[in-house]
Amino acid sequence: QEVPTRLFVSAPSAAVLEAAEAAGGGRVRLGSEAISLTLDPPQSELPGNAEICFGTDGYREAGDDFSDACLGYIADEETSPNWQCEDYCLEERGEQWCGTTSHLTSFAVLLSGGGAGSDHCGEGSGWITGSMEGDIGLTTGAAALTFFVCAAFA
Numbered sequence: 001q002e003v004p005t006r007l008f009v010s011a012p013s014a015a016v017l018e019a020a021e022a023a024g025g026g027r028v029r030l031g032s033e034a035i036s037l038t039l040d041p042p043q044s045e046l047p048g049n050a051e052i053c054f055g056t057d058g059y060r061e062a063g064d065d066f067s068d069a070c071l072g073y074i075a076d077e078e079t080s081p082n083w084q085c086e087d088y089c090l091e092e093r094g095e096q097w098c099g100t101t102s103h104l105t106s107f108a109v110l111l112s113g114g115g116a117g118s119d120h121c122g123e124g125s126g127w128i129t130g131s132m133e134g135d136i137g138l139t140t141g142a143a144a145l146t147f148f149v150c151a152a153f154a
Helices: 014-023 132-152
Strands: 006-010 035-040 045-055 070-075 082-087 091-093 096-103 106-112
Touching: 014 070, 014 082, 045 106, 070 096, 082 096, 082 106, 096 106
Parallel strands: none
Antiparallel strands: 006 035, 035 106, 045 096, 070 082, 070 106, 091 096
């Protein structure tokens, strides 16, 4: 007889959360509640990816940009807990942000720290220098250099 797999959702221990935040040097900012996921019978690796969605009510502040947030997990929970980004490309679904993982541990949406706060989704900003102003300066400089080289050899 096959034993059903059960998923348990709980809060990570306060000691682990405090240690992970301390390891981040004050740079970690959660955008959701932190949760711990475990399976019974125990297994940490999943046969495929699982999608985890978080509500962000109570964590949003004016000016928050969740587009650079990530699905973060606490790595090395037993020895030296620290937040790491798992999925940089969260999808917004109503009032929730969803990301995927292939393992279970403690998770939260990270707004900063652990690698959050930068564009890792592959689409980028579309600007060579990262901004329109920078690209205008680059183009202007290249045009001026071309003009002076052509004038010098004419």
